[in-house]
Amino acid sequence: MLKTLSNAKDSIVLFAAFGLGAFHLGAVSGLFSMSTMPMRLLHVLLVFSLLFATVPLATRHKGSRLDIAFSTLLILATLASGAWMLSRWKEIAFSGGLTENGDYYAGLVILLLVFEAARRGVGLILAAIALVFFSYPFLSPYLPGVLHGRGYGLERIVVFLTTDTQGVYGIPVGVASTYIIVFTIFGALLSRFGAGDFFFELSVRSTHGLRAASAKSAVLFSTLIGMVSGSAAGNVAVTGTVTIPIMKREGYEPHQAGAIEAVASTGGQLMPPVMGAAAFIMAEIVGVPYTTIMATAILPAMLFFASAFIIVHLQAVKSGIMPATERQADTRPLTTVLFQGLPFIAAFATLIGLMLMGYSPFKASLWAMAALLLLDIIRRRGIDKVWIENLCGGIAEGAISVLPITAACAAAGIIAGILGISGLGSKIALLIDVASNGYLFLALVFTMITSIILGMGLPTTAAYLILATVVAPALVKLGVPALTAHFFVFYYGCISTITPPVALAAYVAGGIAGANINKVGWTAAAYAITSFILPFAFVYAPALLLQSGLINNLVAVITSFIGITAIGAAVVGCLFSPLSWLSRLVFGVAGLCLLFQGWASALIGLVLIAAAVFVHQKNNPVTA
Numbered sequence: 001m002l003k004t005l006s007n008a009k010d011s012i013v014l015f016a017a018f019g020l021g022a023f024h025l026g027a028v029s030g031l032f033s034m035s036t037m038p039m040r041l042l043h044v045l046l047v048f049s050l051l052f053a054t055v056p057l058a059t060r061h062k063g064s065r066l067d068i069a070f071s072t073l074l075i076l077a078t079l080a081s082g083a084w085m086l087s088r089w090k091e092i093a094f095s096g097g098l099t100e101n102g103d104y105y106a107g108l109v110i111l112l113l114v115f116e117a118a119r120r121g122v123g124l125i126l127a128a129i130a131l132v133f134f135s136y137p138f139l140s141p142y143l144p145g146v147l148h149g150r151g152y153g154l155e156r157i158v159v160f161l162t163t164d165t166q167g168v169y170g171i172p173v174g175v176a177s178t179y180i181i182v183f184t185i186f187g188a189l190l191s192r193f194g195a196g197d198f199f200f201e202l203s204v205r206s207t208h209g210l211r212a213a214s215a216k217s218a219v220l221f222s223t224l225i226g227m228v229s230g231s232a233a234g235n236v237a238v239t240g241t242v243t244i245p246i247m248k249r250e251g252y253e254p255h256q257a258g259a260i261e262a263v264a265s266t267g268g269q270l271m272p273p274v275m276g277a278a279a280f281i282m283a284e285i286v287g288v289p290y291t292t293i294m295a296t297a298i299l300p301a302m303l304f305f306a307s308a309f310i311i312v313h314l315q316a317v318k319s320g321i322m323p324a325t326e327r328q329a330d331t332r333p334l335t336t337v338l339f340q341g342l343p344f345i346a347a348f349a350t351l352i353g354l355m356l357m358g359y360s361p362f363k364a365s366l367w368a369m370a371a372l373l374l375l376d377i378i379r380r381r382g383i384d385k386v387w388i389e390n391l392c393g394g395i396a397e398g399a400i401s402v403l404p405i406t407a408a409c410a411a412a413g414i415i416a417g418i419l420g421i422s423g424l425g426s427k428i429a430l431l432i433d434v435a436s437n438g439y440l441f442l443a444l445v446f447t448m449i450t451s452i453i454l455g456m457g458l459p460t461t462a463a464y465l466i467l468a469t470v471v472a473p474a475l476v477k478l479g480v481p482a483l484t485a486h487f488f489v490f491y492y493g494c495i496s497t498i499t500p501p502v503a504l505a506a507y508v509a510g511g512i513a514g515a516n517i518n519k520v521g522w523t524a525a526a527y528a529i530t531s532f533i534l535p536f537a538f539v540y541a542p543a544l545l546l547q548s549g550l551i552n553n554l555v556a557v558i559t560s561f562i563g564i565t566a567i568g569a570a571v572v573g574c575l576f577s578p579l580s581w582l583s584r585l586v587f588g589v590a591g592l593c594l595l596f597q598g599w600a601s602a603l604i605g606l607v608l609i610a611a612a613v614f615v616h617q618k619n620n621p622v623t624a
Helices: 002-029 036-054 065-094 101-121 125-142 154-163 173-192 195-207 212-230 232-250 254-272 277-284 291-318 334-340 342-356 360-381 387-423 424-436 442-455 460-470 472-477 482-498 504-513 517-527 529-540 549-571 581-595 599-619
Strands: none
Touching: 002 036, 002 173, 002 360, 002 387, 036 065, 036 101, 036 173, 036 387, 036 517, 065 101, 065 154, 101 125, 101 154, 101 387, 125 154, 125 387, 125 424, 125 460, 154 387, 154 424, 173 195, 173 232, 173 342, 173 387, 195 212, 195 334, 212 232, 212 254, 212 291, 212 334, 232 254, 232 482, 232 504, 254 442, 254 482, 254 504, 254 517, 277 291, 277 482, 291 342, 291 482, 291 529, 291 549, 334 342, 334 581, 342 360, 342 504, 387 424, 387 460, 424 442, 424 460, 424 472, 442 472, 442 482, 442 529, 460 472, 460 482, 472 482, 482 504, 482 517, 482 529, 504 517, 517 529, 529 549, 529 581, 549 581, 549 599, 581 599
């Protein structure tokens, strides 16, 4: 009986998720139109109802009477409060913000639902951070120094956060209800129709015969999957079960295999054209087209990707791992693999091409989905039951994927609203300015530390949302361009998943590899050392974001790739053969000189590298 009830619940959830996805696809495709506020209200209403139906009160209470009763109560509260706001939003807007008692009580319920949705969907850390910021207006009259404020009453805060587009229903939720849900559906459809298998086979084919082929295919595979997954830890869970055992068989230590997978999975979110949900939110907050975000991210993403390749190669050289010589059972040429993956290639080509032509990201993704579906029909020579199941399942899975993202966006709306109404945002910027004594480098260091700490234990989207509202404005006030400031915190939000002591992606990889999770975390942080340096480099060198002239951009491309090679040699301790500590130090300094753009620093870096290579070759004439 219980199994039947469970199956019935799963069917209802999948049907509801499909309805949510179909509703948003219809809205962005222009089948029907809705105003901004009702769209956001309805999105939160549907998503929260689905989230409370799918995520239990706690793991230990899953399926219990308490869980069922409490979740049902939350769903009813979501429907009632959402319906009230849907019936009232127009009158509130047209009256200039006049509200009544019912709005306050409905808003209070909505805020409680947001805290619970954040706790269930993302974790206790995000809910606690949002609660701390929410409590500030009530505690500010009693706080000393710059944090002191006049304070606000509960009703004023509740009404502001729930009836205005600067709170719960602000830009983050708006992005979740348009860009993000369409791209999560796009990613789910790619997965359903076999993109994962294609990416894996393409990765293996592309690296076959190379030294450290398994590790390099893992980097390539995880990067391709990470572009559409939006979660480093989730990406590790999906790809790591395949790639980590292969790397261990090839000769990598368990902690090394886990670290490589964690780094590669993290980098996928930095790679255009689909950089996870956070990039779409960045475009809206900064106020630039998504194509600008893509163009800005290209070189740093390629540097991250190349750095991972270089490090796994040098680690293989150091460990004596040689290229595989056995013949693979499946010997299909790369061209055949590419031809069979034509629907996926066409989908990405359509997505990129249309965005470059000026189409909005969600319109471009709709046409990309159409290209994928049409070419798959041609490949199958018709529509069959499996095709329909993949289509419906992909839409449902994509809608389910947006549940925790929307919860994070709603919580971030609370934080952003409090920062705005209380003036806390400018106070945080002042604190960073005072602590750094006006020195930009110190401000960047403090921002980096804050970004990593706030990002610990949070998915990338949630981490970026907090950092974009709390920390990035402080850099902007110090003169850093808005886009650069947001990329700075975005990078540290991403790599917080591989930064000990709370490194979610590294922990998942360590569990799969059977290695000490802390050792995996520190090894991953070492392998990704370039990513800790890059944000500083592109603040001081706009050419790394391709924001300088043509000549400077070309020089930046050349010197930065040489620089990350030198840093990789310093981190691994090997070039053609193991390096001494002095050589590693020289390579590290040379790499930093080349990353921090400038003719003088580039010349110093090149001279140091030439000298270090000469001495190394002289002392080690026989190379590995």
